[in-house]
Amino acid sequence: MAAWQRRFHDAMMGSVATPLIMLDHGEGSWVWDVDGNRYLDFLAGIAVNSLGHAHPVFVEAVAAQAARMAHISNYFASEPQVQLAERLQRLSGAGEQGRAYFGNSGAEANEAAFKLARLNRHGGRTRILTLTDSFHGRTMGALALSGKPAMRQDFEPVPGGVAHIAPTLEALDQSIDASVAAVMVEPVLGEAGVRDLPDGFLRRARQLTAEHGALLIIDEIQTGAGRTGRWFGFQHEGIQPDAITVAKGIGGGVPIGSLVTFGAASRLFAPGMHGSTFGGNPLATATANAVLGEIERAGLVENAERRGAQLRERIRSLGSPLVTELRGLGLLIGVGLARPVASRLVRAAQDAGLIINAPNAQTIRIAPPLIIGDDEVDAFTERFARALDAISTGIS
């Protein structure tokens, strides 16, 4: 055990396992550990570092805003905050009827969405439907929304009124009625193993929620900010939801989350109903503006689609019998494995100088920065091939 691992173990809360690597710094799509080893970072802090590490636009935005003012509380307005709300109105397609609430994480964005759903109580409705195996965060409300009983069991009772349904069109047809206040879904179930929704699922959910007066809330925390090859995952389906939640990639590394409402849902919250001390502070919102501005300027949404297709082609061309399926959209890729060896493959990849992760035993998740080019795609292919080889020879 390295000395830092001992210190980690002796000082950090036992809520996470002691990591194997202590990182020191990064540049672009690469990171270095404290021993000087270099890794290609194809996890990007779990789909957070949209511009990679130490991007000049990110560095300049943080430094400039920190030198101006970082935090003011929500008793005051700031230009970066209003600008980010306007930018999200535009990018989400919510337009002038849209509104943004800012918090500091995905879980907080979903807590705000949970409260939004409770405000949609016409006819006394309070039920919220989410999907089995879905992930919406770790705070108590977000945990109640998440369809992962194992994550919840030690913390019961969690807030009630949430039912988890199978991700099928039949389950939607059977479950949405006048008792439902909201349906919340991820366009791609990230933590569940980068699993795609069935064809037509979001369109059917939109149709049924509209018919029955329920809100359709899309959790875009992992899929937003251009990662799937659209600004937001729901935009692949040509629907308009009542709200989306975003976090992770929109800040490029600063903690930020947001609930963005569309149309009539924008009128549910009244002054005093919700808030956060840090939420939408100038430091976080100025940085998110800069990050989203750079994604737009550099055409990184298109790059996500193009590089996603290129990576899929490369992985297929490796012809490994261990790889059975490729899931996800754009630069959110799930590699389905024939055997439950995902953690071993993650470690073999680390040994080959590649960071990826395993949301479950039979899936590898690949979520690189949106800035990757040919060099990174080549470096990935070579390293991933070595990791697959190491595992295949180890097994047979």
Ligand SMILES: *Cc1c(COP(=O)(O)O)cnc(C)c1O
């Ligand atoms: C990561 C994630 C969350 C939780 O976000 P935090 O910032 O960790 O609280 C919620 N929903 C989805 C889909 C996520 O991927």
